[in-house]
Amino acid sequence: MKRRVIIVGGGFAGIFAMRRLRLSRRRLEVIVIDQRPSAHFLPLLPDMISRPIAPASVMHDLRAECRRWDAMFLHDEVAAVDVPGVAVITRGLGRLSADAIVLSCGTSTAFHGRDDLRPAVMKLDDVGDAVEIAARARSAHWKTALVVGGGYTGVEVATHLRRLENLRRSRRRIIILELAPVLLPGMPRPLSEYAAANLMRMRIEVMNNRTLRDVIDQDAILSDESVFKNVLIVWSAGVKTPAFLSRLNLGHDRQGRLDVDKHLQAAPGVFVAGDAAGRIGGGAALRMGVQFSISGGRRAAANILRSLDGRALKPFEPMDPGYVIPMANMRSCGEILGVSAYGLAPSMMHYLMSVYRTFGAKRLKLLGDILRRR
Known part of the structure; x- marks a missing residue:
C-alpha cells in the first residue's frame, strides 16, 4: 500500500x-x-512595474509540474x-x-489590523497585483505615490515607480512611509544608509516614524495629520x-x-x-x-x-548565500557570501539568480524580457 x-x-x-x-x-x-493554479516568481514582481516582463515568464503551471513528476495537484x-x-x-x-x-x-501581505484600508491600497502578492500596480501607475489620475513600508519590498517598489515615471518623463512625488526611525529596519546600518542615499538620488522621499492612518476618497491622511491628495498607494508593510x-x-x-x-x-x-x-x-x-x-x-x-523508514532524522543546516536589496537604477546593495556589495554587482546578481531559479524553458524568455528596453 x-x-x-x-x-x-x-x-x-x-x-x-x-x-x-x-x-x-x-x-x-x-x-x-x-x-492558485500556478506558482509565481515573487522576487521579480516589483520589476514588472517598470520592466517589460511578461506575466507568463514568471508563472509556472502547477498541474503540469506535478504531472511531470508523477504527483497529484489539487487546486x-x-x-x-x-x-x-x-x-x-x-x-x-x-x-x-x-x-x-x-x-x-x-x-502574504499583512495589514496589521487595518483591513479597512484594503479597498484603498494595492498589495504585491502575485503577478496580478504587479500588473495592476503597473497599469495604475501609468495613469494620469494621481499626484503622489505612497509606498507604506520601508523594507525590502517597499524600497524596490518605490524605485520601480520612479523608473517608470522617468521613462514617461514625469516627475510626480514618490514617498516611502516607514513607521520605524530608519529605512530598512533590521538591516546593517551601512546598507540602510546606502539605500537611503540612493533613494535621495532618485528623488524618492522617505518619511520615518509615520504611517498611513486613513484614506478618504483619493486623499491620504498620515499618522502625523498631514494630507496628500490624489494618491496612489502600495501597501508593503510586512507579511503573515x-x-x-x-x-x-x-x-x-x-x-x-x-x-x-x-x-x-x-x-x-x-x-x-x-x-x-x-x-x-x-x-x-x-x-x-x-x-x-x-x-x-x-x-x-x-x-x-x-x-x-524508521531512520534518524537529519538536521537542517542551510548555507546562507546572502541577499540583495534590488533598486531599479541598478545601484543595489546587499551581502553576498558574507561580503557587503554595492552598485552594479548586486543588481546583476539579482537578475542572474532570478533567471537561474526560473523553471526550465522560461529562462531564455525571462532573460530576453529583462534585457529588453521598454
Missing part, C-alpha cells in the same frame, strides 16, 4: 519537496495543494490542519489523511502566514511562522519549510528567501523519507 504525503503550498519549498520525494522512487502518493484552499491526526481539511474535498505533511504555504497556521496549537511568531525543531518538524509527521518556518531548534528564524525555501523543502522531504 502506498504511503501518502501532502504538501500544502506550491512555491519553491513545496515544489522542491515534491521533487525530492519523487526522486526517491518510493511507492508514495504525493499530493500538492494550492489555491483547492486549505481551511485547517489536524496536527495530531496528520490530516489536511480543504474547502472543496474536506478531510485528507496522510502519513506526513509538509506545510510550505508561504506568506495563512490564518489556518496561526490557529494551530503550535508555537509561532507574530507573523504566524511556525516554530520547528532542528529537523524542520513542528509535530510528529508535520514538517514546515520555506517562509512558513520560523524559529528553528529554539534559535532565530531564518531570513525569508528563495534559497532557504529550496533547501528547506528538500530537507523536509528527505526527513519524511527517513521517518517513514
Whole structure:
C-alpha cells in the first residue's frame, strides 16, 4: 500500500519537496495543494512595474509540474490542519489523511489590523497585483505615490515607480512611509544608509516614524495629520502566514511562522519549510528567501523519507548565500557570501539568480524580457 504525503503550498519549498520525494522512487502518493493554479516568481514582481516582463515568464503551471513528476495537484484552499491526526481539511474535498505533511504555504501581505484600508491600497502578492500596480501607475489620475513600508519590498517598489515615471518623463512625488526611525529596519546600518542615499538620488522621499492612518476618497491622511491628495498607494508593510497556521496549537511568531525543531518538524509527521518556518531548534528564524525555501523543502522531504523508514532524522543546516536589496537604477546593495556589495554587482546578481531559479524553458524568455528596453 502506498504511503501518502501532502504538501500544502506550491512555491519553491513545496515544489522542491515534491521533487525530492519523487526522486526517491518510493511507492508514495504525493499530493500538492494550492489555491492558485500556478506558482509565481515573487522576487521579480516589483520589476514588472517598470520592466517589460511578461506575466507568463514568471508563472509556472502547477498541474503540469506535478504531472511531470508523477504527483497529484489539487487546486483547492486549505481551511485547517489536524496536527495530531496528520490530516489536511480543504474547502472543496474536506478531510485528507496522510502519513506526513509538509506545510510550505508561504506568506502574504499583512495589514496589521487595518483591513479597512484594503479597498484603498494595492498589495504585491502575485503577478496580478504587479500588473495592476503597473497599469495604475501609468495613469494620469494621481499626484503622489505612497509606498507604506520601508523594507525590502517597499524600497524596490518605490524605485520601480520612479523608473517608470522617468521613462514617461514625469516627475510626480514618490514617498516611502516607514513607521520605524530608519529605512530598512533590521538591516546593517551601512546598507540602510546606502539605500537611503540612493533613494535621495532618485528623488524618492522617505518619511520615518509615520504611517498611513486613513484614506478618504483619493486623499491620504498620515499618522502625523498631514494630507496628500490624489494618491496612489502600495501597501508593503510586512507579511503573515495563512490564518489556518496561526490557529494551530503550535508555537509561532507574530507573523504566524511556525516554530520547528532542528529537523524542520513542528509535530510528529508535520514538517514546515520555506517562509512558513520560523524559529528553528529554539534559535532565530531564518531570513525569508528563495534559497532557504529550496533547501528547506528538500530537507523536509528527505526527513519524511527517513521517518517513514524508521531512520534518524537529519538536521537542517542551510548555507546562507546572502541577499540583495534590488533598486531599479541598478545601484543595489546587499551581502553576498558574507561580503557587503554595492552598485552594479548586486543588481546583476539579482537578475542572474532570478533567471537561474526560473523553471526550465522560461529562462531564455525571462532573460530576453529583462534585457529588453521598454
